[in-house]
């Protein structure tokens with residue numbers, strides 16, 4: 001979607017028109033766009049603004065406030081390391097540091113090959129199996145720094161097949 005082509009413009013227009021009867025359609029529109037494309041860059045926000053009459057500043061505020069929305073494309077694998085209290089006291093910082101070191105990216109970034117996005121998350125609701133790491137929404141229990149290399153290796157192999 002890098003530069004909005006006609007198909008993407010038509011799709012986004014169609015998404016905006018889905019919710020014309022709603023009083024507060026913005027969250028629904030942005031959720032559908034996020035699901036469809038995986039991110040919501042500024043030029044898409046401008047198009048949504050044009051179609052809905054909602055100011056770009058308001059749309060930008062929503063996109064940047066909710067972590068579910070993203071301004072940039074995310075990787076094929078989204079690795080979310082929980083840094084909530086229970087995970088933190090069980091060594092979660094060392095796990096995210098290891099991912100960061102091996103992937104050469106910081107939390108919030110995506111690898112150049114588009115394979116991995118690393119995120120720091122708050123409580124995943126899985127404190128009993130801390131430290132927890134979510135990979136594309138699947139929670140991995142009691143992860144140790146020593147397992148990180150193997151996790152990345154397996155994901156790379158999966159992506160290559």
Ligand code: FES
Pocket residue numbers: 082083084085086087088122123124125126127128130131132
């Ligand atoms: S603090 Fe990590 S799952 Fe609750």
